[in-house]
Amino acid sequence: MKKWFAVIGDPIAHSKSPNMHNAWFEEMNIDAAYIPLHVKSENLESAISSLKTLGASGWNVTIPHKQTIIPFLDELDPLADKMGAVNTVVRLQDGRLKGYNTDGAGFVHALEEVIGKDNKDQEVLLIGAGGAARGIAFALQLFGYRKLTITNRTVEKAEDIIVELGEGKAMSIKEAEQSLGKFGIVIQSTSVGLANGEVKLPLSLEKLQEGAIAADIVYNPLMTPFLLEAQKKNVTIVNGLGMFVHQGAIAYNYWLEQYPNTNNMIKRLTEELV
Ligand code: ATR
Numbered sequence: 001m002k003k004w005f006a007v008i009g010d011p012i013a014h015s016k017s018p019n020m021h022n023a024w025f026e027e028m029n030i031d032a033a034y035i036p037l038h039v040k041s042e043n044l045e046s047a048i049s050s051l052k053t054l055g056a057s058g059w060n061v062t063i064p065h066k067q068t069i070i071p072f073l074d075e076l077d078p079l080a081d082k083m084g085a086v087n088t089v090v091r092l093q094d095g096r097l098k099g100y101n102t103d104g105a106g107f108v109h110a111l112e113e114v115i116g117k118d119n120k121d122q123e124v125l126l127i128g129a130g131g132a133a134r135g136i137a138f139a140l141q142l143f144g145y146r147k148l149t150i151t152n153r154t155v156e157k158a159e160d161i162i163v164e165l166g167e168g169k170a171m172s173i174k175e176a177e178q179s180l181g182k183f184g185i186v187i188q189s190t191s192v193g194l195a196n197g198e199v200k201l202p203l204s205l206e207k208l209q210e211g212a213i214a215a216d217i218v219y220n221p222l223m224t225p226f227l228l229e230a231q232k233k234n235v236t237i238v239n240g241l242g243m244f245v246h247q248g249a250i251a252y253n254y255w256l257e258q259y260p261n262t263n264n265m266i267k268r269l270t271e272e273l274v
């Protein structure tokens with residue numbers, strides 16, 4: 001029987017996931033389809049029940065369901081459990097639903113695709129302490145990046161993540177600006193700069209180390225205000241597209257036990273975005 005997959009969210013029309021996964025199915029000769037499903041919060045439970053009845057093999061979960069889906073799942077991967085958020089559901093052989101979170105690992109895969117795996121001793125500064133930052137923080141720890149500092153406009157939220165991690169430091173934006181020179185890897189995970197009109201940075205990059213690694217999780221635009229400013233310091237740039245592609249690739253691997261070609265996909269989506 002043909003397998004099928006979906007992404008559920010509200011809104012969903014803009015999602016690039018269907019194109020990406022369908023292209024991978026084609027490339028890898030998998031007889032499957034992936035469709036976007038517009039699911040409003042009040043319909044989440046019935047949507048899950050329908051996905052089960054209609055035999056979906058798995059699906060991605062996006063805003064606003066990443067947390068609220070958890071009570072409807074039978075099992076959680078430990079990382080998703082820690083993060084308290086799920087972006088990928090796998091229907092197991094016995095029909096039970098297992099939730100994963102591939103966002104954070106997707107970020108680390110994308111980072112390491114650009115900078116390699118030999119930078120784990122670097123001091124890392126994570127800017128932001130929202131849902132995306134939480135995923136990245138746990139994944140960084142899991143992958144062996146142990147010198148983590150989190151800064152956020154609301155510093156208490158950064159402190160909360162550090163307490164959960166059991167290691168690392170939280171600091172105010174001001175402190176982070178002053179000590180920016182010691183960080184080899186700086187990751188921007190806030191939604192600042194997303195709004196139309198005025199271009200804003202989450203913090204001043206005046207003291208950014210020459211040759212540092214600057215990563216953003218936003219991929220549209222590919223060069224965010226943060227990356228454009230960082231680029232002035234001769235840094236290595238990691239844009240947000242790799243994270244998007246790798247979170248999808250890890251999900252694909254959970255569903256089909258094969259890792260798709262991420263390089264070609266990143267090239268293809270880059271052409272669409274520039
Ligand atoms: P996401 O799931 O994308 O991480 P989120 O959980 O709403 O979204 O988190 C948004 C992040 O962007 C937070 O770190 C937030 O800072 P606060 O915790 O202080 O709210 C940050 N953010 C959003 N708008 C901001 C602004 N204008 N200035 C500074 N930080 C901002």
